[in-house]
Amino acid sequence: MSETSLRPRVTSGETNWYENELPRVIRPNRSHPVRTLTAISLVLVLASLLGISSAYLVIEREQPLNAVTIGPWQAYPKAGTTEADPYSVAIYTRGAVIPLASGEGLALVARVDSNEHLLDPTCVYRIAGQTPSARLWTLTAVNGRGDLVETLPGQVHVVSQNLLRAGDGTFEITAAAAPHSGNWLPLAAGANASDGLRFVLRLYDAPVTTGAALDGVSMPVIERTGCP
Amino acid sequence: MTLSPRFTLTVGILATLCLAAVIHILVVLSIPRNVQHSAYDNIATYGIDRQFNLLPDVKPGQEALPDLDPAMKHAACRFQLADGPVLFDASIPVSFWSIGLFNAAGEAVYSLNNRTAGAERLSMLVLTTPQLSILRENPPENLEDLIVIETPEPISGFALLRAYVPHSSKADEIDRALRAARCGTI
Numbered sequence: 001m002s003e004t005s006l007r008p009r010v011t012s013g014e015t016n017w018y019e020n021e022l023p024r025v026i027r028p029n030r031s032h033p034v035r036t037l038t039a040i041s042l043v044l045v046l047a048s049l050l051g052i053s054s055a056y057l058v059i060e061r062e063q064p065l066n067a068v069t070i071g072p073w074q075a076y077p078k079a080g081t082t083e084a085d086p087y088s089v090a091i092y093t094r095g096a097v098i099p100l101a102s103g104e105g106l107a108l109v110a111r112v113d114s115n116e117h118l119l120d121p122t123c124v125y126r127i128a129g130q131t132p133s134a135r136l137w138t139l140t141a142v143n144g145r146g147d148l149v150e151t152l153p154g155q156v157h158v159v160s161q162n163l164l165r166a167g168d169g170t171f172e173i174t175a176a177a178a179p180h181s182g183n184w185l186p187l188a189a190g191a192n193a194s195d196g197l198r199f200v201l202r203l204y205d206a207p208v209t210t211g212a213a214l215d216g217v218s219m220p221v222i223e224r225t226g227c228p
Numbered sequence: 229m230t231l232s233p234r235f236t237l238t239v240g241i242l243a244t245l246c247l248a249a250v251i252h253i254l255v256v257l258s259i260p261r262n263v264q265h266s267a268y269d270n271i272a273t274y275g276i277d278r279q280f281n282l283l284p285d286v287k288p289g290q291e292a293l294p295d296l297d298p299a300m301k302h303a304a305c306r307f308q309l310a311d312g313p314v315l316f317d318a319s320i321p322v323s324f325w326s327i328g329l330f331n332a333a334g335e336a337v338y339s340l341n342n343r344t345a346g347a348e349r350l351s352m353l354v355l356t357t358p359q360l361s362i363l364r365e366n367p368p369e370n371l372e373d374l375i376v377i378e379t380p381e382p383i384s385g386f387a388l389l390r391a392y393v394p395h396s397s398k399a400d401e402i403d404r405a406l407r408a409a410r411c412g413t414i
Binding site for chain 1: 236240243244245246247248249250251252254255256257259260263265266267269270286287288289291293294295296297298299323324326327328329330333334335336338339340341343344388390392394
């Protein structure tokens with residue numbers, strides 16, 4: 001493009017007569033069809049790769065953008081409604097997920113513990129505190145893809161009605177693969193750390209089914225108490 | 229006109245990013261239209277339309293639909309309002325049950341649970357506005373007792389009935405109640 005400017009400047013002689021220094025922008029342009037074609041196709045290929053891979057990553061993460069976050073818990077009150085954003089529409093329709101509608105309840109998902117560490121199915125967790133008021137709630141352990149996993153006793157959830165509680169209504173649940181006394185939420189037997197772990201808390205018939213009402217409610221903490 | 233290499237590179241990068249953003253948006257928006265198995269399609273595999281079909285128990289490795297609660301039993305019914313109004317009628321003897329109405333895209337249209345239903349028995353009528361005005365001309369006796377849900381469009385969709393299983397000894401009773409639940413014409 002600018003080979004001429006790299007040439008040593010000839011201060012005398014006849015060649016200098018027509019090689020006057022034109023500003024670059026008005027210098028005549030010799031067309032390079034191959035170079036232009038290569039540049040355009042490079043832009044097209046790079047843009048497609050970038051666009052498709054970024055879309056795939058966002059959808060594959062399965063975390064809608066408009067989440068309401070309370071400590072480690074996230075809820076998506078708008079997902080699965082007509083007000084949902086395009087990302088959660090894509091995530092929910094791709095997974096064929098039927099959400100809990102607002103008149104039924106609200107599902108909250110935890111992917112990390114209260115110290116922001118990713119949940120690990122080989123560890124032992126203590127889930128303690130209290131939930132927003134609800135007529136019934138269930139706590140389920142699923143793997144990183146959201147599927148249920150085989151556990152030692154065959155049970156994969158705990159229900160609010162069967163919990164042992166302290167005098168003030170708070171509870172303490174131990175989530176572990178091996179049996180524990182008290183409230184035990186069985187985790188996957190023989191799981192690897194790479195399988196991933198999520199806790200899903202479903203509040204049924206709760207007043208907090210809209211996002212605004214979720215501000216300031218108390219949710220249980222998730223503490224890692226031990227890892228092998 | 230000749231451009232400097234640096235200017236050409238900047239234009240190239242900007243063009244790439246803009247085009248990538250356009251492609252990203254197009255991909256995200258096109259996913260719902262190109263999904264192979266929507267929830268509406270999946271439910272068809274459990275039985276015929278306009279009838280509550282009991283979904284198998286939610287157990288590891290054999291979940292009927294993703295993201296269902298293992299503490300519940302579920303029954304689903306597909307319907308098309310173009311074929312006429314749909315009457316839901318169920319009596320489920322448990323402390324908690326709920327029903328969600330979804331359109332074919334999986335968006336919640338209406339939902340209620342046994343407390344908001346105001347009665348132990350679920351009786352709900354879903355119809356379009358023209359169907360309701362036809363029905364008003366010759367109303368059935370119990371129209372006043374029904375929860376009437378009017379939709380502007382004759383939607384296709386499905387209803388998902390969730391019933392809490394407090395103890396496995398009640399499982400058979402709940403199964404019978406869910407099978408007996410009606411999802412059909414008036």
